[in-house]
Amino acid sequence: MSFQPVKFYQTGTFTVGNRLLPPEERSVQASTKRFNSINSGHRACQGCGEALGARYAIDAAMEATDGQVIAANATGCLEVFSTPYPETSWQIPWIHSLFGNTAAVATGIAAALKVKGLTQTPRTRVVAQGGDGGTTDIGFGCLSGMFERNDDVLYICYDNGGYMNTGVQRSSATPPAARTATTMAVGPAPGNVFGQGKFLPAIAMAHEIPYVATATVADLRDLEAKVRRAMEFRGARYIHILVPCPLGWGTASHDTIKMARLAKETGIFPVFEAEHGEIKSVLAIRRPLPVEDYLRPQKRYAHLFGKTPAVETIAHIQALADKNIRKYGLQARKGDH
């Protein structure tokens, strides 16, 4: 197989591997020998955070296992845009079964690999993946079961904060105040309700599984490193990636990376990694930005910035971000870099 030279368009970001680094420190995506596990030509929207996240995550897993990955995929955008058959984007063995059973299907694959390979540590590894709806809502039972049994599966959740494939409805990962088709921007408290929803990485940690991490598509080297780290463990592992959705968030396609970065820099989305239930590292925020910077460009929050800005609501969201910064120790201290 001959490799096409890869063209790098972006400069001034960390999106693509830094060509100034020695080869062994470059990102997986910077290599012309990257696996292209999810190949070009799929039907994701322009600027899709999930397609980007999946591309980096799965290629990193492939690199870590020398190309020995089987993927199970929940129903959702990633499944639909990647396989309008016969135009599958997947260059790896891949199965889609249902919306809510992906973690269990992955458990089954992992069990088959053990028994077929006559070993508790088969060479081929299993990655399960789904959106936030397929993970935090309908697939939660199977996911928790896979966690508590400590099955040898890396589960990756691509969190865009809603059911985007079905037309942007609320999930239990939809943030407060966000407008969706089922949390309408009308009435005295427009958008999604405060005090509801769940943060699945914390629930994953409560299972005390070997490895839990969060990441965003703004820090792709960090994402790759976390996938690589995850593959060093046997047992259940969970990576929760924030993937902005231009369609559902009402943001410009070219702002996907920016939005992910703002989510991290405001403290809205804490980026950390944990082992066996304990936090081991966080991606520090040097100068926390006001949440307004993150909220204002998104049409799902447009109702907060009308003729009379919803000052209290914005303050409430700011308080939640500040709490994240306190709780996860995200504020960089002097000397951190």
Place this chain on the structure above:
Amino acid sequence: MLKQMEGSRAVAEAVAMCRPEVICAYPISPQTHIVEALGEMVKDGTLSPCEFINVESEFAAMSVAIGSSAAGARSYTATASQGLLFMAEAVYNASGLGLPIVMTVANRAIGAPINIWNDHSDALSQRDSGWLQLFAETNQEALDLHIQAFRLAEELSLPVMVCMDGFILTHAYERVDMPTQAQVDAYLPKYVPRQMLDPGEPVSIGAMVGPEAFMEVRYLAHAKQMEALELIPSYAAEFKSVFGRDSGGLTHTYRTEDAETIIVAMGSVLGTIKDVIDEMRDAGHKIGVLGITLFRPFPLARVRESLQGAKRVVVLEKSMAVGLGGILSTNVRMALSGLHMHGYTVIAGLGGRAITKKSLHGLFRQAEQDALEPLTFLDLDWNMVNKQLEREKAHRRSGPVAENLLRDVGVVAARNY
């Protein structure tokens, strides 16, 4: 080797001899003894290599089996009743993907009201799921059908459900002829999957299929089930040559030669029916029974051939299509379309209601005189029913139906059927 053992244990030992590689277990009565026995065999090493996985729901049980089967492992699970309904989405998915999973269904009623006893409502609710469905009459047949089921499933690349009556079979200690491992190995070849998740040869499985090919995929599922109608008799014949006994097949007839009245039924109740038929034959009645072993695909031609000489057909079934009548009887009627004969549907034994010889004697004699209603509920307590209907007429807020009836009945153990 002849052994005296519990039905569940017999099935577990037979399944173990089929060398399953992944078994998923979630407890629900009355199938629990089967997976408990298998789990013990895996844990003590007698069944190896095999992964035994305690999952968190039946939905997960079927989903784990989907994953393991797609990755090339012979996969087995067992369930019943609510469990089968809870996994229903994955049940359809397994057959849609063409994965040869074998599952025991220890037949049990479906609630509400919650009821753990036997009828066929659970399995028949999945009759259009694309699974092959076999019904065992005895514990011997139950264990034999499992061995045939793996062969059938893997040849067709379709999942197979082996149905056995909960408690009546699963918990009954009976004599069974347990095959040897060598016999099973001779009968059941190694599983060679048609499709497999393999990094050496990557494929996508479970892609979205639109209107351009969906009809054809569904048609092929039907066509493959139809192939089973040819395969099953030949597998049963081969089974006889290896194991030395008749088991499986499409249907079984009993004393139907020259019969004017033929009863149709599935599962363990066939034993009681045969006893009644023997007694009635002794008394000069021209009566016989057709036992349906294969419910899906439904052997239309065989059923028609077996019944067409009769004057009347009585379908006695432990299931019910609410608002229509019977499920089995609807299928039997399709086999008889165009034939002029009396047809009766009898709903019996729901939720474990005993089907007694005495009741069957009365029922069959009534049928012979064509004095049956087209739809009969065997041994229905009309007093209880009418009392509730009156209560509902008298009071708007008449309360929960099941609880009212239980109060009317009083202490259950005091009743005799």
